[in-house]
Amino acid sequence: MIITYHGGQFVKITQGDTVIASNPFGKQSKMKQIRFAARIGLVSMNHADMNGVENLSHGDKVPFVISGPGEYEIGGIAISGFLSSKPVGKDGMLNTIYTIDLEGIRLCILGALASPDLSPETIEGIGDVDILIVPVSGGDILSPSDAGKIAVTLGAKLVIPIAFEDAKDKQLMAFLKEAGAEDVKQIDKLTLKKKDLEGKEGDVVVLEPLAHA
DSSP: OEEEEOSTTOEEEEETTEEEEESOOOTTOSSOOOOOOOSEEEOSSOSTTTOOGGGGOBTTBOOEEEOSSEEEEETTEEEEEEEOSSOBTTTTBOOEEEEEEETTEEEEEOOSOOOSOOOHHHHHHHOSOSEEEEEOOOTTSOOHHHHHHHHHHHTOSEEEEESOSSTTOHHHHHHHHHTTOTTOOOBSOEEOOGGGGTTOSSEEOOBOOOSOO
Protein backbone atom coordinates (compact mmCIF):
# COMPACT_ATOMS: atom_id res chain seq x y z
CA MET A 1 0.00 0.00 0.00
CA ILE A 2 1.20 3.49 -0.87
CA ILE A 3 -0.28 6.62 0.71
CA THR A 4 0.48 10.12 -0.58
CA TYR A 5 -0.80 13.50 0.58
CA HIS A 6 -1.69 16.32 -1.81
CA GLY A 7 -2.59 19.12 0.59
CA GLY A 8 -5.82 20.14 2.28
CA GLN A 9 -7.87 17.01 2.96
CA PHE A 10 -6.71 15.29 -0.24
CA VAL A 11 -5.16 11.83 0.24
CA LYS A 12 -4.38 9.16 -2.36
CA ILE A 13 -4.25 5.48 -1.42
CA THR A 14 -2.84 2.97 -3.90
CA GLN A 15 -2.88 -0.81 -3.59
CA GLY A 16 -1.71 -2.54 -6.75
CA ASP A 17 -3.97 -1.34 -9.56
CA THR A 18 -6.54 0.07 -7.14
CA VAL A 19 -6.49 3.82 -6.48
CA ILE A 20 -8.68 5.47 -3.86
CA ALA A 21 -8.84 9.27 -3.73
CA SER A 22 -10.19 10.89 -0.58
CA ASN A 23 -11.52 14.46 -0.68
CA PRO A 24 -9.96 15.70 -3.95
CA PHE A 25 -10.00 19.41 -4.80
CA GLY A 26 -13.01 20.58 -6.82
CA LYS A 27 -13.13 23.03 -9.72
CA GLN A 28 -14.14 25.91 -7.47
CA SER A 29 -11.28 25.29 -5.04
CA LYS A 30 -8.36 27.70 -4.80
CA MET A 31 -6.08 24.68 -4.49
CA LYS A 32 -4.16 23.50 -7.55
CA GLN A 33 -6.19 21.00 -9.57
CA ILE A 34 -4.78 17.47 -9.52
CA ARG A 35 -6.01 14.84 -11.95
CA PHE A 36 -5.53 11.08 -12.02
CA ALA A 37 -7.67 8.01 -12.60
CA ALA A 38 -9.15 6.50 -9.45
CA ARG A 39 -11.32 3.46 -8.89
CA ILE A 40 -13.01 4.98 -5.84
CA GLY A 41 -13.60 8.60 -4.87
CA LEU A 42 -14.53 9.51 -1.29
CA VAL A 43 -16.16 12.82 -0.41
CA SER A 44 -16.43 13.60 3.31
CA MET A 45 -18.11 16.97 2.81
CA ASN A 46 -19.69 18.76 -0.14
CA HIS A 47 -17.16 21.58 -0.11
CA ALA A 48 -15.15 22.88 -3.08
CA ASP A 49 -11.90 21.77 -1.44
CA MET A 50 -13.18 18.21 -0.97
CA ASN A 51 -15.64 17.27 -3.73
CA GLY A 52 -13.59 17.23 -6.95
CA VAL A 53 -14.50 13.74 -8.13
CA GLU A 54 -14.65 15.05 -11.71
CA ASN A 55 -10.84 15.09 -11.61
CA LEU A 56 -10.68 11.34 -10.96
CA SER A 57 -11.86 10.17 -14.39
CA HIS A 58 -9.57 9.23 -17.27
CA GLY A 59 -10.95 8.20 -20.65
CA ASP A 60 -13.70 5.67 -20.03
CA LYS A 61 -12.52 5.09 -16.45
CA VAL A 62 -14.96 6.70 -14.03
CA PRO A 63 -14.63 6.28 -10.25
CA PHE A 64 -17.24 4.81 -7.92
CA VAL A 65 -18.13 7.84 -5.80
CA ILE A 66 -19.10 7.61 -2.13
CA SER A 67 -20.35 10.85 -0.57
CA GLY A 68 -22.17 9.95 2.61
CA PRO A 69 -22.80 7.45 5.39
CA GLY A 70 -23.57 3.80 4.67
CA GLU A 71 -21.99 0.43 3.97
CA TYR A 72 -20.29 -0.14 0.61
CA GLU A 73 -18.32 -2.88 -1.11
CA ILE A 74 -16.45 -2.30 -4.35
CA GLY A 75 -14.41 -5.14 -5.79
CA GLY A 76 -13.82 -6.71 -2.41
CA ILE A 77 -12.97 -3.40 -0.71
CA ALA A 78 -15.25 -2.70 2.25
CA ILE A 79 -15.96 0.96 3.02
CA SER A 80 -18.16 2.34 5.78
CA GLY A 81 -19.30 5.92 6.24
CA PHE A 82 -20.34 7.47 9.57
CA LEU A 83 -22.00 10.87 9.81
CA SER A 84 -20.26 13.26 12.22
CA SER A 85 -22.57 14.49 14.97
CA LYS A 86 -21.38 18.12 14.91
CA PRO A 87 -21.96 20.23 11.75
CA VAL A 88 -18.95 22.10 10.36
CA GLY A 89 -18.61 25.89 10.14
CA LYS A 90 -21.18 28.66 9.93
CA ASP A 91 -22.98 26.91 7.07
CA GLY A 92 -23.49 23.80 9.19
CA MET A 93 -22.07 21.43 6.57
CA LEU A 94 -22.19 17.70 7.25
CA ASN A 95 -19.04 15.58 7.40
CA THR A 96 -18.67 11.84 6.88
CA ILE A 97 -15.97 9.71 8.52
CA TYR A 98 -14.84 6.74 6.40
CA THR A 99 -13.22 3.43 7.19
CA ILE A 100 -11.59 1.38 4.44
CA ASP A 101 -10.64 -2.29 4.69
CA LEU A 102 -7.94 -2.90 2.11
CA GLU A 103 -5.63 -5.92 2.00
CA GLY A 104 -6.09 -6.59 5.71
CA ILE A 105 -5.35 -2.98 6.69
CA ARG A 106 -8.08 -0.80 8.20
CA LEU A 107 -7.83 2.91 7.49
CA CYS A 108 -9.96 5.62 9.05
CA ILE A 109 -10.30 9.00 7.34
CA LEU A 110 -11.89 11.58 9.64
CA GLY A 111 -12.51 14.24 6.98
CA ALA A 112 -13.41 17.73 8.23
CA LEU A 113 -14.29 16.51 11.71
CA ALA A 114 -15.39 19.35 14.00
CA SER A 115 -15.34 17.57 17.38
CA PRO A 116 -13.26 14.78 18.92
CA ASP A 117 -16.30 13.55 20.84
CA LEU A 118 -17.64 10.58 18.88
CA SER A 119 -20.73 8.64 19.89
CA PRO A 120 -20.24 5.14 21.31
CA GLU A 121 -22.02 3.80 18.23
CA THR A 122 -19.59 5.56 15.88
CA ILE A 123 -16.56 4.39 17.84
CA GLU A 124 -17.87 0.83 17.75
CA GLY A 125 -18.56 1.10 14.02
CA ILE A 126 -15.07 2.43 13.30
CA GLY A 127 -13.57 -0.46 15.22
CA ASP A 128 -9.84 -1.21 15.41
CA VAL A 129 -7.87 1.32 13.38
CA ASP A 130 -4.53 0.55 11.77
CA ILE A 131 -4.02 3.91 10.05
CA LEU A 132 -5.79 7.11 11.15
CA ILE A 133 -5.83 10.15 8.85
CA VAL A 134 -6.65 13.17 11.01
CA PRO A 135 -6.87 16.93 10.34
CA VAL A 136 -4.90 19.22 12.67
CA SER A 137 -5.62 22.70 11.31
CA GLY A 138 -7.99 23.94 14.01
CA GLY A 139 -10.59 26.58 13.27
CA ASP A 140 -13.85 24.89 12.34
CA ILE A 141 -12.26 21.44 12.53
CA LEU A 142 -10.05 19.54 14.97
CA SER A 143 -7.34 21.44 16.82
CA PRO A 144 -3.96 19.78 17.36
CA SER A 145 -4.96 18.78 20.90
CA ASP A 146 -8.33 17.44 19.69
CA ALA A 147 -6.52 15.45 16.99
CA GLY A 148 -4.27 13.93 19.62
CA LYS A 149 -7.27 13.10 21.79
CA ILE A 150 -9.14 11.27 19.05
CA ALA A 151 -6.02 9.36 18.01
CA VAL A 152 -5.84 7.98 21.55
CA THR A 153 -9.58 7.28 21.64
CA LEU A 154 -9.42 5.22 18.44
CA GLY A 155 -6.15 3.50 19.39
CA ALA A 156 -4.62 3.84 15.94
CA LYS A 157 -1.36 2.07 15.18
CA LEU A 158 -0.24 4.80 12.76
CA VAL A 159 -1.44 8.40 12.74
CA ILE A 160 -1.11 10.62 9.67
CA PRO A 161 -1.85 14.33 10.28
CA ILE A 162 -3.25 16.36 7.39
CA ALA A 163 -4.72 19.84 6.74
CA PHE A 164 -1.45 21.74 7.18
CA GLU A 165 0.61 23.94 4.88
CA ASP A 166 4.21 22.72 5.24
CA ALA A 167 6.78 21.37 7.69
CA LYS A 168 6.84 24.69 9.59
CA ASP A 169 3.06 24.89 9.98
CA LYS A 170 2.34 25.91 13.59
CA GLN A 171 -0.66 23.59 13.92
CA LEU A 172 1.35 20.62 12.66
CA MET A 173 4.17 21.43 15.06
CA ALA A 174 1.68 21.71 17.94
CA PHE A 175 0.22 18.31 17.06
CA LEU A 176 3.65 16.70 16.88
CA LYS A 177 4.49 18.13 20.31
CA GLU A 178 1.17 16.84 21.65
CA ALA A 179 1.96 13.39 20.26
CA GLY A 180 5.57 13.37 21.47
CA ALA A 181 6.72 13.10 17.87
CA GLU A 182 8.66 16.33 17.39
CA ASP A 183 11.61 14.52 15.79
CA VAL A 184 9.53 12.90 13.03
CA LYS A 185 10.74 13.85 9.55
CA GLN A 186 8.47 14.39 6.56
CA ILE A 187 8.46 11.75 3.84
CA ASP A 188 7.01 12.03 0.34
CA LYS A 189 5.02 8.79 0.59
CA LEU A 190 4.23 5.98 3.01
CA THR A 191 4.78 2.49 1.63
CA LEU A 192 3.83 -0.40 3.88
CA LYS A 193 2.40 -3.89 4.21
CA LYS A 194 0.28 -5.28 7.02
CA LYS A 195 3.31 -6.84 8.72
CA ASP A 196 4.87 -3.37 9.01
CA LEU A 197 2.14 -2.40 11.48
CA GLU A 198 3.23 -4.98 14.05
CA GLY A 199 4.29 -3.34 17.30
CA LYS A 200 3.04 0.12 16.25
CA GLU A 201 1.04 2.10 18.79
CA GLY A 202 0.16 5.68 17.92
CA ASP A 203 3.26 6.15 15.76
CA VAL A 204 3.10 9.40 13.75
CA VAL A 205 3.92 9.62 10.03
CA VAL A 206 4.13 13.08 8.42
CA LEU A 207 3.63 13.14 4.66
CA GLU A 208 4.92 16.04 2.61
CA PRO A 209 2.09 17.72 0.66
CA LEU A 210 2.74 16.91 -2.99
CA ALA A 211 1.95 19.36 -5.77
CA HIS A 212 1.50 16.60 -8.33
CA ALA A 213 -0.36 13.32 -8.70
